[in-house]
Amino acid sequence: MMDATGGIPLEHVIWFAITLFLIGVVGILIRRNVIFILLSLELMMNAAAVVFIAAGAFHDQADGQVMFMFILALAAAEVAVALGLVVQLSRRFKTLDIDAASEMTG
Amino acid sequence: MNTQATLMASLPYIVLAGGLLVVMLGICIRRTHFVAWSLTMVTLIATLASHLLGYEALGEGITVTMLIHIDGVSYLFNALFVLAAICTAVIAYQYVDEKLRFREEFYLLLLAATFGSLTLPAATHFVSLLLGLEIVSISLYAMVAYPEKVRGPLEAGLKYMILSVASTSSILFGMALIYAASGSMEFAQLTPVSGSAEGDVFYLLGHVFFWSGIAFKLSLVPFHIWTPDVYQGAPSIVTGFIATVSKGGVFVVVMRYVMESDVFSSEAIAQAIFLIAAISMIVGNLLALQQRNLKRLLAYSSIAHMGYLIIALFLVATQPSIGFETAIVYLAGYFVMTLAAFGVITVISQGSDSELASIDDIQGLLWRRPIPAATLVVSALSLAGIPLTMGFIAKFYLFAAGIEGEMWTLVGLLVLGSAIGIFYYLRIIFAMTAKPEGELDSVERGSWTGISAVAVLGVATLALGIYPTPLVDFVQTLVRVSGF
Numbered sequence: 001m002m003d004a005t006g007g008i009p010l011e012h013v014i015w016f017a018i019t020l021f022l023i024g025v026v027g028i029l030i031r032r033n034v035i036f037i038l039l040s041l042e043l044m045m046n047a048a049a050v051v052f053i054a055a056g057a058f059h060d061q062a063d064g065q066v067m068f069m070f071i072l073a074l075a076a077a078e079v080a081v082a083l084g085l086v087v088q089l090s091r092r093f094k095t096l097d098i099d100a101a102s103e104m105t106g
Numbered sequence: 107m108n109t110q111a112t113l114m115a116s117l118p119y120i121v122l123a124g125g126l127l128v129v130m131l132g133i134c135i136r137r138t139h140f141v142a143w144s145l146t147m148v149t150l151i152a153t154l155a156s157h158l159l160g161y162e163a164l165g166e167g168i169t170v171t172m173l174i175h176i177d178g179v180s181y182l183f184n185a186l187f188v189l190a191a192i193c194t195a196v197i198a199y200q201y202v203d204e205k206l207r208f209r210e211e212f213y214l215l216l217l218a219a220t221f222g223s224l225t226l227p228a229a230t231h232f233v234s235l236l237l238g239l240e241i242v243s244i245s246l247y248a249m250v251a252y253p254e255k256v257r258g259p260l261e262a263g264l265k266y267m268i269l270s271v272a273s274t275s276s277i278l279f280g281m282a283l284i285y286a287a288s289g290s291m292e293f294a295q296l297t298p299v300s301g302s303a304e305g306d307v308f309y310l311l312g313h314v315f316f317w318s319g320i321a322f323k324l325s326l327v328p329f330h331i332w333t334p335d336v337y338q339g340a341p342s343i344v345t346g347f348i349a350t351v352s353k354g355g356v357f358v359v360v361m362r363y364v365m366e367s368d369v370f371s372s373e374a375i376a377q378a379i380f381l382i383a384a385i386s387m388i389v390g391n392l393l394a395l396q397q398r399n400l401k402r403l404l405a406y407s408s409i410a411h412m413g414y415l416i417i418a419l420f421l422v423a424t425q426p427s428i429g430f431e432t433a434i435v436y437l438a439g440y441f442v443m444t445l446a447a448f449g450v451i452t453v454i455s456q457g458s459d460s461e462l463a464s465i466d467d468i469q470g471l472l473w474r475r476p477i478p479a480a481t482l483v484v485s486a487l488s489l490a491g492i493p494l495t496m497g498f499i500a501k502f503y504l505f506a507a508g509i510e511g512e513m514w515t516l517v518g519l520l521v522l523g524s525a526i527g528i529f530y531y532l533r534i535i536f537a538m539t540a541k542p543e544g545e546l547d548s549v550e551r552g553s554w555t556g557i558s559a560v561a562v563l564g565v566a567t568l569a570l571g572i573y574p575t576p577l578v579d580f581v582q583t584l585v586r587v588s589g590f
Contacts, residue, residue, distance in 0.1 A: 010286060014283065014286060014308060017279070017282070018311075021275070021279055024275070025272070028268065028272055034264070037268055041268065041271045041272060041275060044272065044275035044276075044279070045271075045274075045275045045278060047275075047279060048275060048278035048279040048281070048282045049282075051279065051282035051283060051285075051286055052281075052282045052285065054286070055282060055285050055286035055289075056285075058286065059289040061289070063285070063290075063291055064285065066233070067232070067233065067281075067282075067285075067291070070233060070236060070237065071278065074236070074240050074274075077240070077244050078240075078244060078247075078267075078271055078274075081244055081247045081248055081267065082247075082267055082268075082271070084248070085247070085251055085260065085263055085264055085267060088251065088254065088260055089260065089264065092257075092260065098264065098268075101257075101260060101261045101264060102261060102265075103257075103261065104258070104261060104262075104334075104335045104338055104339060
């Protein structure tokens with residue numbers, strides 16, 4: 001994989017995306033505010049999207065970009081349902097803290 | 107490509123999508139619970155029937171675009187998922203009528219989830235895998251959190267949503283890396299450009315992400331933490347749907363992935379999956395021992411059951427026909443007994459504010475509610491794998507498959523896990539048969555639709571356990587027709 005995607009080697013894009021993805025994972029683990037958790041999830045999805053675009057360019061195919069469109073649609077659908085749940089959470093508990101809703105254990 | 111044959115083969119998808127639109131428009135015109143429910147039932151039954159029509163045109167299998175490949179095996183799984191959706195809809199009617207404020211949309215979500223699950227058995231491409239998976243998941247987030255008056259579902263819905271999206275991202279990221287390494291998204295062409303899998307860091311890393319996400323969706327250890335909370339918090343009927351259709355769909359698509367892409371030829375990947383399966387069998391059963399809530403207990407037992415099923419996954423890589431046969435028989439059995447168990451919890455909880463799912467709630471149930479309780483007894487025996495039930499046939503199949511593939515460790519763990527399992531399944535039965543003190547009112551309350559549906563599932567568990575030949579013959583014929 002030495003060939004360039006617009007001058008940037010594919011490996012560099014992938015390491016960049018892995019970093020993005022891990023930032024998202026850490027965000028989910030340490031943030032307690034639902035909105036920030038959703039942002040972290042979005043970050044993870046977009047990390048995958050970046051790799052798809054770069055790999056598509058690297059292999060000289062349109063597939064990567066088509067996949068990007070699907071990821072966009074997917075993220076939109078997911079956020080729509082997620083925000084519905086967030087509205088429910090804030091109505092019932094008057095907070096966006098995810099731990100407020102958590103009582104099941106074991 | 108023969109257009110007419112293609113259209114006929116994809117008839118189930120067309121019928122289901124059309125029915126979904128009809129139900130949606132029906133709700134727009136007039137909100138009536140019974141009408142929405144009837145339209146849903148008609149749609150599902152028509153979808154089931156359309157498999158018979160489409161089967162004529164099927165032949166050895168038809169590839170529709172590059173995304174899906176419809177064949178006898180995918181039809182079998184489709185029929186299984188649609189049947190599960192029909193059971194869910196029948197049992198859900200009374201629950202929806204009693205507990206929910208916005209009733210009609212529940213069925214839309216059910217139909218949408220079913221549609222997604224039908225896409226999975228036929229998927230041969232990352233795009234169709236992703237779309238099928240997400241149509242199921244997104245519908246399920248809403249279904250889990252649907253009841254707004256009680257607290258559990260919202261918590262379960264949030265937990266499920268956040269963790270499920272995270273796992274989808276993980277699957278996506280894995281796909282992206284595999285695509286970067288191989289230059290294709292079709293299952294059959296995923297070999298890395300560089301030649302060997304072991305030498306390609308990004309290919310292996312991609313599989314780490316991909317399988318982590320899949321293991322989450324199948325709730326395999328160590329990605330199982332969400333399972334008990336979601337199982338407990340979600341309405342029982344939705345839990346039954348997650349446990350069967352959602353997990354079954356994911357498993358089927360993974361099977362096709364393993365068969366076509368031949369990933370297990372890479373030693374590292376195969377060993378990782380082997381380890382996950384082994385830990386799941388043990389940990390799932392051990393954690394189930396301490397549970398006093400029926401739904402949490404079933405959650406942990408489902409972790410173990412998915413671990414057992416991995417044996418079939420390994421067999422698919424080497425001998426596809428036996429692997430698929432095992433998986434179909436096992437999943438059919440698992441579907442019947444799991445739906446029966448969650449159906450019983452739904453039925454006995456009618457008329458009470460919270461769900462009666464703890465061991466104390468079912469104390470002496472056999473004397474108060476004989477029909478649902480008898481079904482739960484059969485279902486528990488079947489989950490434990492006692493002979494003369496479907497669960498025994500299913501486990502026997504896995505056992506034989508494991509011996510066929512010479513997976514001695516996994517077979518040993520399967521036996522060990524089943525032995526531990528008998529203990530907690532029997533505890534359910536002992537609780538139900540304990541004779542309660544004081545007055546008995548052994549009157550069956552609640553709706554007869556729910557009770558009879560549950561009873562049918564119980565009888566089916568027994569009947570298939572005593573005389574499985576027709577099912578096995580049917581499955582064998584269809585697997586052979588598909589040309590594996």
